[in-house]
Amino acid sequence: MEKQWKRPHRLVLVPCPFQGHINPMLHLGYILHSKGFSITISHTQFNFPNTANHPDFHFLPIVDGFSDRVVSSGNFIDVISSFNNNCRAPLEESLALVMETREYDGEITCIIYDEYMYFAAAVAKHLKLPSIILRTSSAIHDLTYNAIPGLLKDGHISTQDADPILLESVPGLHPLRFKDLPITNFKSINDLLQLIANAHETRTSAAIIWNTMDCLEGKSLAQLQQQSQVPLFAIGPFHKIAPAKSCSILEEDTNCIEWLDKQACNSVIYISLGSIASMDKKELAEMEWGLANSQQHFLWVVRPDPTTTCSEWTDSLPEGFIEAIGERGCIVKWAPQKEVLAHGAVGGFWSHCGWNSTLEGLCEGVPMICQPYFGDQWVHARYLTQVWRTGQEWGDNMERGEIERAVRRLIVDKEGKEMRQRAVHLKEKIDICMSEGGGSYNSLYELVGYILSLKIA
Numbered sequence: 058m059e060k061q062w063k064r065p066h067r068l069v070l071v072p073c074p075f076q077g078h079i080n081p082m083l084h085l086g087y088i089l090h091s092k093g094f095s096i097t098i099s100h101t102q103f104n105f106p107n108t109a110n111h112p113d114f115h116f117l118p119i120v121d122g123f124s125d126r127v128v129s130s131g132n133f134i135d136v137i138s139s140f141n142n143n144c145r146a147p148l149e150e151s152l153a154l155v156m157e158t159r160e161y162d163g164e165i166t167c168i169i170y171d172e173y174m175y176f177a178a179a180v181a182k183h184l185k186l187p188s189i190i191l192r193t194s195s196a197i198h199d200l201t202y203n204a205i206p207g208l209l210k211d212g213h214i215s216t217q218d219a220d221p222i223l224l225e226s227v228p229g230l231h232p233l234r235f236k237d238l239p240i241t242n243f244k245s246i247n248d249l250l251q252l253i254a255n256a257h258e259t260r261t262s263a264a265i266i267w268n269t270m271d272c273l274e275g276k277s278l279a280q281l282q283q284q285s286q287v288p289l290f291a292i293g294p295f296h297k298i299a300p301a302k303s304c305s306i307l308e309e310d311t312n313c314i315e316w317l318d319k320q321a322c323n324s325v326i327y328i329s330l331g332s333i334a335s336m337d338k339k340e341l342a343e344m345e346w347g348l349a350n351s352q353q354h355f356l357w358v359v360r361p362d363p364t365t366t367c368s369e370w371t372d373s374l375p376e377g378f379i380e381a382i383g384e385r386g387c388i389v390k391w392a393p394q395k396e397v398l399a400h401g402a403v404g405g406f407w408s409h410c411g412w413n414s415t416l417e418g419l420c421e422g423v424p425m426i427c428q429p430y431f432g433d434q435w436v437h438a439r440y441l442t443q444v445w446r447t448g449q450e451w452g453d454n455m456e457r458g459e460i461e462r463a464v465r466r467l468i469v470d471k472e473g474k475e476m477r478q479r480a481v482h483l484k485e486k487i488d489i490c491m492s493e494g495g496g497s498y499n500s501l502y503e504l505v506g507y508i509l510s511l512k513i514a
Contacts, residue, residue: 065163066509067095069117069152073140073171073193074104076306076332077411081193081268082171083304084295086114091300092505095163097155099148101140104306111304115161120147134248137173141255145176152184167508169266178260187511188262194412196269196277196291197440198433201239202253203284204230209246214238232443237435259287263511266504268293268412271496272486273419273445290504292497294416294487296395303393307332310389313356314396317387320354323404323477326468327397329358330428331409340455347460349381353468356387356397398423404477405467410437410448419447422484424476426451426463447480 068089072082083106086096096114100106101121108116122143152168155161168188170177181188192199204227208214213228214235223235240249259265265285270293271278282289292298303309317325328348330336336344341359348355394414397403398421406418407426415437418425425448427438441448449467452459467473490496 065095066093066166067097067161067163068508069097069099069165069168071099071119071148071168071170071174071177073137073173074101077413078171078173078193079104079106079306080304080413081295082169082191083111084299084301085169085191085266085268086111087299087301088292088295088501089505090114092501094166094508095161097161097165099151101144106304106306110302117151117155119144119151134252137252137256140174141176144174145179148177149180149183152180152186156184167263167511172256175255175258175260178262182261187508188260189508190259190262190265192265192267194268194433195415195437195440196267196274196281198239198412198436199257200277200280201230201233201433201436202257205238205240205246205253206250208238209250214240214246233436233439237439239432239436259285262287264288264290264504264507267291268295268416270294270487270490271500272490273483275496288507290500290507292501292504294420294491294497296413296417297420297487298491298497298501303395305391305393307391309391309393311393311396313387313389313392314400317356317397317400317402320402322401324468325354325356325402326405326407326426326464327356327392327403327423328407329392329394329409329414330407330430331411331414332360333430336455343455343457344460345378347457348386348464349378350457351461351464351468352385353464354385354402355464356389356392356403358390358392359388360390405464405473407451407464410434410441412437415441419445419480419483420487422477422481424448424467424473424480426467445479445483447476447483449476 070082070086072079086098090096090113097117098114099117099119101119101123103121103123105118121140123139152165156165165186168177168181168186169191170188172190172192178188208227225235227233227235227238240246264287267278267289269291271291278289278291348357395417398406398417403423405426406423407428408414408418410427410429411434425441427441427448428451429435429438438448438450442450449463451463491498
């Protein structure tokens with residue numbers, strides 16, 4: 058797919074400013090840049106990326122008027138509402154000025170925005186520009202969100218109970234149980250319904266891009282296309298297709314790769330529970346001694362507690378722990394996860410099952426221990442254990458004996474080896490999907506043509 062035009066076409070990308078959303082948007086930027094488009098990233102001041110890490114892009118800051126109080130509230134809906142209330146006028150003014158002064162080489166062809174930054178659709182409409190939505194989670198998660206209003210109407214869930222702990226199957230969403238629905242961490246289901254209505258409304262956007270692939274979610278994508286009035290383009294996995302290095306906004310400790318180089322094939326379990334979820338001190342201690350007692354090698358991401366009074370980061374570890382693990386363990390604040398999971402020494406992944414981590418594990422054929430915390434993580438954990446069968450479910454008991462047994466089951470026992478075989482087989486399918494003639498390859502080719510056709514129209 059060589060670029061087919063002489064004058065540059067510029068795309069404006071508007072990411073949601075959180076780690077799990079910034080990564081796929083930047084990767085999408087690199088993918089489209091490799092196809093000949095010029096890329097402008099219009100990003101909030103909050104979590105603004107290091108532009109020196111992305112010299113191929115132009116960056117256009119959005120004045121967001123964001124306060125630390127809103128972030129620290131932990132209320133995702135309030136945070137998203139603040140972005141959408143505060144950012145429309147600044148983005149509109151900035152892009153209007155760019156278009157008037159022709160500041161950049163190439164006319165703006167399209168605005169591509171994260172589904173939660175839906176104010177960008179109104180900006181595009183006002184400026185008479187086409188817009189496209191990026192969905193950064195899985196297709197099955199979207200289907201699950203779409204089903205919630207009907208489940209509420211039919212009385213399967215209640216506005217008074219936003220956190221059911223039911224093991225019964227959800228009608229029409231097998232194998233999901235009610236406990237797997239992404240309705241936790243909301244004050245009420247009414248709040249969630251409002252978020253769904255705002256984020257999932259297509260508005261005037263012309264298409265939807267998905268960071269997934271038909272070999273993994275073909276059935277779900279087909280259902281979504283039947284429900285949608287605009288074309289869908291499943292061109293994932295972005296992180297494997299993008300000709301880019303890390304897009305992390307957190308500093309990565311690459312020294313762990315040297316440690317991995319010294320370990321035997323499939324001998325290491327990698328533990329990372331994402332950039333948001335955290336353990337309390339008791340759970341942390343149980344994890345520490347469970348890993349130590351397993352006698353298995355491990356690479357563990359432990360994010361520093363910002364409230365700690367320890368002078369050194371490792372001071373929070375229990376006395377005697379470092380001596381007990383010796384050379385078997387490596388502990389870092391943040392790891393280059395894509396590189397870690399692709400390393401031959403890694404034989405298992407203990408994950409929170411965010412979509413980026415889920416894809417990164419699947420793409421490298423690494424089986425998982427699934428410990429979801431909120432949102433779409435529950436959906437992905439259920440699919441990993443019941444549909445793709447490359448993961449084992451973790452319960453609520455953070456007890457060192459259970460942790461020891463889970464680690465050994467994944468790395469040493471027959472059950473883990475069988476999961477690894479299935480994971481490798483699924484990796485091969487994903488590789489074919491990305492290669493010439495595969496589903497993602499073809500969808501990307503179609504997307505490029507579609508974007509160019511929008512400009513002509």
